[in-house]
Amino acid sequence: MALRDFVIVPSLDLDLPAGFTVLTGATGAGKSILIDALQLVLGARADASVVREGASRCEIVAEFAASEPVRQWLVANGFDSPNSPDSTDSEPLQLKRQIDTQGRSRAWINGSAATASQLKALADELVDIHGQHAWQSLTRPEAVRQLLDAYARIDTQAVRTRWAAWRDAVRLLDTARQQQAHWQQERDRLQWQIGELDKLNPHAGEWEELNLQQGRLAHAQGLIEAAQTALLALDEDEDSACQRLHRARQVLQAQQHIEPRYAALAETLHGALAQIEDACHDLQHHASQTELDPTALEALDQRLANWLALARRYRCPPEALPERWAQWKQELAALEKSADLDALDKQAQRAQQQLMELARQLSQQRQCAADGLSAAITDAMQGLGMTGGRFEVRLQTLDVPQAHGLDQIEFLVAAHPGATPRPVGKVASGGELSRIALAISVTTSQLGRAPTLIFDEVDSGIGGAVAHTVGQLMRRLGQDRQVLAVTHLPQVAACAHHHLRVEKTQTADQTTSHVHALDGDHRVQELARMLGGERLTDTTLAHARELICSSS
Secondary structure: OEEEEEOOEEEEEOOOOOOEEEEEEOOOOOOOHHHHHHHHHOOOOOOHHHEOOOOOEEEEEEEEOOOHHHHHHHHHOOOOOOOOOOOOOOOOEEEEEEEEOOOOEEEEEOOEEEOHHHHHHHHOOOEEEEOOOHHHHHHOHHHHHHHHHHHHOOOOHHHHHHHHHHHHHHHHHHHHHHOHHHHHHHHHHHHHHHHHHHHHOOOOOHHHHHHHHHHHHHOHHHHHHHHHHHHHHHHHOOOOHHHHHHHHHHHHHHHOOOOOHHHHHHHHHHHHHHHHHHHHHHHHHHHHHOOOOHHHHHHHHHHHHHHHHHHHHOOOOHHHHHHHHHHHHHHHHHHHHHOOHHHHHHHHHHHHHHHHHHHHHHHHHHHHHHHHHHHHHHHHHHOOOOOOOEEEEEEEEEEEEEOOEEEEEEEEEEOOOOOOOEEHHHOOOHHHHHHHHHHHHHHHHHHOOOOEEEEEOOOOOOOHHHHHHHHHHHHHHOOOOEEEEEOOOHHHHOOOOEEEEEEEEEOOOOEEEEEEEEOHHHHHHHHHHHHHOOOOOHHHHHHHHHHHHHHO
């Protein structure tokens, strides 16, 4: 892990080894700075206050060994994935984040630009952080439910999806009931308008065809006379065009033996005669087919008038009436479907049945997990100064299903033998609350999959033999996980595999914080300081050595 210009840390490069590592130091030295930096590189919300005074930006880099779930996440989200951990040249996963004095943030995953949300999503596979105020969440129903579901490996997404479908169905039913009067008016209006157009029965493209037919019928006499006059001029008159062309062709043909070019001209005239004959044939056909039909013209005029009247009534172009008619039919069908109370009621009942089926299955899973979690935390309490105490996860069935299911979940505790379990929020002693939270943290951490566990002063409010037990618990966790604990208790620190001390130095113009790895006499001196204050004595030094020996 590397920090640059973060709060009061100018520069820090820290290699956190496997096992159980403690971070100690005097009050105000900045022990929690590392935890804060780690949370930022894992996607926590950032602001400009984390930039060291006088610097333009801060930078945090953290590297992790890439587990199989991490590599799968990287591939699924389009990032470069490190090699398999079995490979000899396996590369670590690198997360990087920069924050400037304006509060702007940039992030990278394995060198590729990323968002804070992506960092946060990836964090679930990397680190599990337990803070010193963890007990406060034990009184919030949502946090309690999430803790139990996480312990049981329960995914509530299917129930949430069914709940949303049920609520949508109920909303549609309620809306239909409230809107019945309005929808009836709307239905009557649509039915009336559709009935008007049903009488007309307009078809797409018909308006243009009607106008064409009307033009033909209205001008039938003129069309017939024009065809007859043209026929007379072209072929039927004694001096018609056909007669003249025929004579001209004969004259040219008679002289083509003298002037060969006349043959081509005669052939051209022959083609012209053929075209005129075709035109005469078409004119005869049109003249015979065109009839004077006042009755048909009157019917056509009436249909056009009706069409125009409806177009003006509904304020649309005449040619748009067929489309408007189809649109009203679709609106009426949708309205009738929405207003079908019986169908909507059945749909809501079916959605509720599907929701309840899944919710009951979820409740059974939670109850099984609640029994196991209760026993595990009760067992952990025995070594934390609460001998004979009892922890209970209680589930109560809600009257109305919620997005999370049917369960109201509450944590109860009896701190002493024979005491009646009471809600955690009503336990009087702050020390008891802290120890219960610690028992929960240790219990749930043992079952988690994150390879790194962080405990940030979760041991506040305890001491003596209980503190030693806490240290031993964390040491056992460190046998197969990487564990980092910020602590002020020498009994906890003595159990660690590795010891880091945070020191703050002040000069005339700045305050800086540094981290030092301790071993041998330096570690003994730090434990002695934690035992008896800044003034070291032979007694505190001897006590410190004894703690280390008894804790290893």
